[in-house]
Amino acid sequence: MSKKGRVLVAMSGGVDSSVTAVLLKERGYDVVGLTMKTWDYSTSGGRDGKEVGCCSIESMNDARVVATEHGFPHFVVDLREEFGDWVIERFTDEYLSGRTPNPCVLCNTHIKWDALLQRADDLDCEYIATGHYANVRYDDERDRYLLSRGLDRNKDQSYALWGLPQEHLARSIFPLGAYEKPEIREMAAEFGLDNVADKPDSYEICFIPDNDYPRFLKDRVDGLEEEVSGGTFVLSDGTVVGEHDGYPFYTIGQRRGLDLALGERVYVTDIDPETNTITVGPKEELMEQTLTAHETNLVKYPELDGERPAWGTIRYNDDGAGCLAWQPDEDTLKVAFAEPKRAITPGQSLVLYEDEDVLGGGWIHEVGGAENEAAERAAEAPA
Numbered sequence: 001m002s003k004k005g006r007v008l009v010a011m012s013g014g015v016d017s018s019v020t021a022v023l024l025k026e027r028g029y030d031v032v033g034l035t036m037k038t039w040d041y042s043t044s045g046g047r048d049g050k051e052v053g054c055c056s057i058e059s060m061n062d063a064r065v066v067a068t069e070h071g072f073p074h075f076v077v078d079l080r081e082e083f084g085d086w087v088i089e090r091f092t093d094e095y096l097s098g099r100t101p102n103p104c105v106l107c108n109t110h111i112k113w114d115a116l117l118q119r120a121d122d123l124d125c126e127y128i129a130t131g132h133y134a135n136v137r138y139d140d141e142r143d144r145y146l147l148s149r150g151l152d153r154n155k156d157q158s159y160a161l162w163g164l165p166q167e168h169l170a171r172s173i174f175p176l177g178a179y180e181k182p183e184i185r186e187m188a189a190e191f192g193l194d195n196v197a198d199k200p201d202s203y204e205i206c207f208i209p210d211n212d213y214p215r216f217l218k219d220r221v222d223g224l225e226e227e228v229s230g231g232t233f234v235l236s237d238g239t240v241v242g243e244h245d246g247y248p249f250y251t252i253g254q255r256r257g258l259d260l261a262l263g264e265r266v267y268v269t270d271i272d273p274e275t276n277t278i279t280v281g282p283k284e285e286l287m288e289q290t291l292t293a294h295e296t297n298l299v300k301y302p303e304l305d306g307e308r309p310a311w312g313t314i315r316y317n318d319d320g321a322g323c324l325a326w327q328p329d330e331d332t333l334k335v336a337f338a339e340p341k342r343a344i345t346p347g348q349s350l351v352l353y354e355d356e357d358v359l360g361g362g363w364i365h366e367v368g369g370a371e372n373e374a375a376e377r378a379a380e381a382p383a
Helices: 015-026 057-069 080-096 103-122 181-190 213-220 224-228 372-380
Strands: 006-010 030-037 074-078 127-129 134-139 144-149 231-234 240-244 267-272 277-281 287-298 308-313 321-329 332-342 349-354 357-367
Touching (some): 006 015, 015 030, 030 057, 030 103, 074 103, 144 357, 321 372, 332 372
Parallel strands (some): 006 030
Antiparallel strands (some): 287 332, 349 357
């Protein structure tokens, strides 16, 4: 056993996770590689059944080659049943409820870390590591593990990790948080990782390789297209302006594909699954200043004491904005932004930051509200 301990590294077969594994071995850890198969491409559809991304045979082989060439063991674990039961079902249910889900956060919070820690225990590994661009550290004063942004703000993935509880952060290592992406590719070349060094980054969701969400939902839910067809587009005053293909196939803020000739650009501003109605309007009607989030997880503090100034983000790659956040109860966060935000979308993640640290997060449940006074105070609060 290495003096630094044994670490189980999640290896997708990409450049980031491959460098993570080799970098930790170079630093003196006893490394074990693990590739998780979460989805079966024979049933996913899209791209003519071609396997791509982290669950493909090619990617698993790439991970195994890295492990073999650098002298550490590598295993493949089948998580298709766990992944399907939680991530796929919730992904589908969210769209059928008129919300827009974020499956990567769901996977990290409810599948990936639980699965890694279980296998880490089985393999006598003290730690787990991934190729996320984020940082974790222990804070003596607060007696808590803190999650913070990665150095490379263009690649920062702390947004996708807000749901990790303290006991998971305590055993997590993110070696890439201190580097920028070009440095990682240089390291890959230096380590001789020729099979992954120039691999392009993958941006599609692993179980939707063609990135066609409507197609996936239609394949997944028998008779969905017929059940939801013939719904109406309406303006905010209720005026009917057209018919749509079905509410699950649209998202808040969408402009393309509406096929409406109204003399001005319009966007989806609201989705009502009960009536199969989609409200459209000008960009100004997308602007909201308050939201409510549920299923929350606080990282930096065990609870919020009154209103706390923060920097709030409402989607991946959102630049964020100053806000006030408070807890009406243990599982709820309310947020008032200093300025209206565009297309706050139910189903997406709210993530709050304090400087570079993740304060906490939750799933956006409701948009708008009567917290006008809080919004006024947010405009005066320090960002």
